[in-house]
Amino acid sequence: MAMEGPAIETLIREAFPDADVIVTKLAGTGRHCGVRIVSQAFAGKSRIEQHQMIYEALKGKITDTVHPLVLETAVPMSHLQGKT
Structure with a gap:
């Protein structure tokens, strides 16, 4: 059975509590x-x-239940402001 979006989001939010996540x-x-x-x-x-880091957060379930997973990762813009 495929891992559903909410389950993916839950695992990612557990690993990255500050994250904005869109599945x-x-x-x-x-x-x-x-x-x-x-x-x-x-x-x-x-x-x-x-x-x-994302694959680690998914605790190995990615190979069993979801294929493929397209990842887009980023740092918040507030972190980048003021840097040149």
């Missing part, structure tokens, strides 16, 4: 999801490190 079902079999996560936790991390 979107993508066209296909119903097992395709897009997730946009904005969190201060991503500051100073490479895109690969950010994505690894």
